[in-house]
Amino acid sequence: MSSTRFDTVIIGGGPAGLSAAIYAGRASLSALVVEQGMPGGQIATTDEIENYPGIPSISGAELGLKLQEHAEKFGASIAYGSVERIERNEDGTFTVSYSSESATASTVIYTGGAIPRLAGFKGEDAFRGRGVSYCATCDGMFYRNKHVFVIGGGNSACEEALFLTKFASQVTMVVRRDKFRAPKGVSDRVMAHEKIDVRFNTKIVAADGDALLNTVTFEDTVTSEQHTETYEEGSFGIFVFAGYMPQTDLVAELVDLGPAGGVVTDERMRTKTPGLFCAGDVREKPLRQVVTAVSDGAVAAVSAYDYLDNL
Numbered sequence: 597m598s599s600t601r602f603d604t605v606i607i608g609g610g611p612a613g614l615s616a617a618i619y620a621g622r623a624s625l626s627a628l629v630v631e632q633g634m635p636g637g638q639i640a641t642t643d644e645i646e647n648y649p650g651i652p653s654i655s656g657a658e659l660g661l662k663l664q665e666h667a668e669k670f671g672a673s674i675a676y677g678s679v680e681r682i683e684r685n686e687d688g689t690f691t692v693s694y695s696s697e698s699a700t701a702s703t704v705i706y707t708g709g710a711i712p713r714l715a716g717f718k719g720e721d722a723f724r725g726r727g728v729s730y731c732a733t734c735d736g737m738f739y740r741n742k743h744v745f746v747i748g749g750g751n752s753a754c755e756e757a758l759f760l761t762k763f764a765s766q767v768t769m770v771v772r773r774d775k776f777r778a779p780k781g782v783s784d785r786v787m788a789h790e791k792i793d794v795r796f797n798t799k800i801v802a803a804d805g806d807a808l809l810n811t812v813t814f815e816d817t818v819t820s821e822q823h824t825e826t827y828e829e830g831s832f833g834i835f836v837f838a839g840y841m842p843q844t845d846l847v848a849e850l851v852d853l854g855p856a857g858g859v860v861t862d863e864r865m866r867t868k869t870p871g872l873f874c875a876g877d878v879r880e881k882p883l884r885q886v887v888t889a890v891s892d893g894a895v896a897a898v899s900a901y902d903y904l905d906n907l
């Protein structure tokens with residue numbers, strides 16, 4: 597196993613990690629980014645991004661590539677592999693092990709992201725991005741004047757259903773239980789909204805179509821009775837709001853986790869372990885978007901610089 601030494605090792609090459617690499621490079625820190633998949637993280641899986649300020653429209657893959665090129669331009673090294681372990685050494689440095697390599701650094705910026713919790717219906721994965729979405733802020737406007745089904749009965753499902761009424765002609769909430777889990781103020785607004793109807797005790801068990809969706813199968817969670825509804829292809833979408841799973845396993849013993857499972861940091865992205873910073877979707881935070889991830893990454897890199905400066 598070979599080992600190399602850096603000022604900072606950045607785990608994750610999504611928007612937060614690559615932004616951290618750009619800011620680290622500009623501050624003359626030697627930085628290694630370790631990414632297990634595509635540069636760009638979650639955005640690499642989305643066709644179009646229309647809400648990154650200053651760039652009215654860009655594909656996720658292209659934005660990911662641009663972020664990677666930008667990080668490399670400022671000197672970041674990028675390695676491909678899955679980080680398996682972060683160890684804090686007695687002298688306060690960290691050893692990061694990935695594939696058959698390891699790197700030592702005085703600071704680590706962990707940006708492992710979060711993944712949306714799946715609803716688990718048949719067709720969910722096959723139609724992801726073709727009628728099934730996990731982000732109203734990202735995809736809501738593609739459903740202008742269309743019918744959307746919103747899966748979930750918690751606070752974020754209700755908030756997102758209200759948000760989707762700005763675009764959709766009709767919003768149908770599909771809630772497994774006989775009531776919402778959201779605070780009363782929000783659920784009252786949902787129930788009173790003229791564009792929203794709610795199907796309690798119901799879950800979606802399948803969705804199907806050709807290029808886009810045209811059928812949805814519902815199940816009554818009390819009687820287990822199922823029925824299928826058919827619509828014009830592409831005339832509706834399904835938004836899943838079953839929560840997020842921040843990817844915290846690697847750092848769980850080095851950080852505090854919040855009630856929603858995200859890493860707790862201060863506003864300088866510091867964790868309870870000196871020298872370990874966390875940025876992006878992996879944090880406990882109210883808005884998981886590219887713009888907030890790159891902002892976190894920038895702050896984390898500047899904080900890493902200050903930490904090294906004070907050693």
Ligand SMILES: Cc1cc2nc3c(=O)[nH]c(=O)nc-3n(C[C@H](O)[C@H](O)[C@H](O)COP(=O)(O)OP(=O)(O)OC[C@H]3O[C@@H](n4cnc5c(N)ncnc54)[C@H](O)[C@@H]3O)c2cc1C
Binds near residue numbers: 630708878
């Ligand atoms: C389908 C979809 C569409 C979206 N559309 C938009 C949009 O239009 N606009 C918008 O602003 N936001 C959008 N988002 C949200 C946005 O993609 C995220 O908020 C953003 O990518 C978060 O960046 P991040 O760097 O924190 O995490 P991520 O993008 O999740 O990146 C984390 C990276 O860490 C890597 N990683 C994790 N663990 C390890 C490990 N052990 N070793 C090595 N690498 C590791 C992962 O492979 C990944 O590349 C969308 C999300 C999805 C899923």
